[in-house]
Amino acid sequence: xxxxxxxxxxxxxxxxxxxxxxxxxxxxxxxxxxxxxxxxxxxxxxxxxxxxxxxxxxxxxxxxxxxxxxxxxxxxxxxxxxxxxxxxxxxxxxxxxxxxxxxxxxxxxxxxxxxxxxxxxxxxxxxxxxxxxxxxxxxxxxxxxxxxxxxxxxxxxxxxxxxxxxxxxxxxxxxxxxxxxxxxxxxxxxxxxxxxxxxxxxxxxxxxxxxxxxxxxxxxxxxxxxxxxx
Numbered sequence: 085x086x087x088x089x090x091x092x093x094x095x096x097x098x099x100x101x102x103x104x105x106x107x108x109x110x111x112x113x114x115x116x117x118x119x120x121x122x123x124x125x126x127x128x129x130x131x132x133x134x135x136x137x138x139x140x141x142x143x144x145x146x147x148x149x150x151x152x153x154x155x156x157x158x159x160x161x162x163x164x165x166x167x168x169x170x171x172x173x174x175x176x177x178x179x180x181x182x183x184x185x186x187x188x189x190x191x192x193x194x195x196x197x198x199x200x201x202x203x204x205x206x207x208x209x210x211x212x213x214x215x216x217x218x219x220x221x222x223x224x225x226x227x228x229x230x231x232x233x234x235x236x237x238x239x240x241x242x243x244x245x246x247x248x249x250x251x252x253x254x255x256x257x258x259x260x261x262x263x264x265x266x267x268x269x270x271x272x273x274x275x276x277x278x279x280x281x282x283x284x285x286x287x288x289x290x291x292x293x294x295x296x297x298x299x300x301x302x303x304x305x306x307x308x309x310x311x312x313x314x
Contacts, residue, residue: 271291
C-alpha cells in the first residue's frame with residue numbers, strides 16, 4: 085500500500101468513527117436509546133452500516149462523556165440518571181455558567197445581535213401550537229454556548245459542554261410548565277441586556293437564576309412529595 089492510500093484509508097476510518105459516534109450520541113440525547121438499554125456492537129454496526137471497529141471507538145468516547153458505561157463481562161449500557169445525579173450537575177452549572185456569563189460581560193466578545201436573535205427565535209418557536217421543543221432546545225444550546233465562548237475561557241466551554249449532556253437527555257423543556265417556559269425565555273432577554281450593559285454582576289445573577297429555575301422545573305416533576313426522589 086502506498087503512503088497516499090494509507091492516508092486515505094485512515095481518513096475513511098476516521099470519518100466512519102465520527103459518523104458512528106454522532107449517530108449513537110444523537111440516539112441517546114433524543115431518548116431513542118433509553119437509560120439502562122444495552123448497546124450491542126453488532127446491532128449498532130448493522131443499523132449504522134459500519135464495521136464493529138468504529139462502533140467500539142464511538143462507545144469509548146461516549147463512555148468518557150458519561151453517556152454510557154462499560155459493565156465488566158456484560159457490555160455497554162446507556163447511563164441512567166436520577167434526581168441526585170441531576171442535583172449534582174445543576175449545582176455545577178449554577179457555579180460555572182454564571183461565572184462564564186459574568187466574564188462574557190467583561191470581555192466584550194459576545195455577539196449581542198446574534199444572541200438577541202437567538203432569544204427572539206426561541207420566543208417564536210414557543211408561540212407555536214404546540215411549541216417546537218426540539219428547535220427551542222437547539223437554539224438554547226447555541227445561546228448558552230455562545231455566551232461561554234464569549235467568556236474567553238476555552239477550558240470553561242469544554243467543561244460545561246460535558247456537564248450539560250445529561251439535562252439534554254432529560255429533554256428539559258418538555259418538563260416546563262407554561263409559566264416556567266415564559267420565565268426561561270424572559271431570562272434570555274435579560275441576559276442579553278446585562279451583557280449589553282457590560283455589567284458582570286447583573287449577568288452572573290440572571291444566569292444563576294436561569295439555571296436554578298431550570299433545575300426546579302425538572303425536580304418538581306420527578307419528586308414524589310411523599311416518597312422523595314424517584
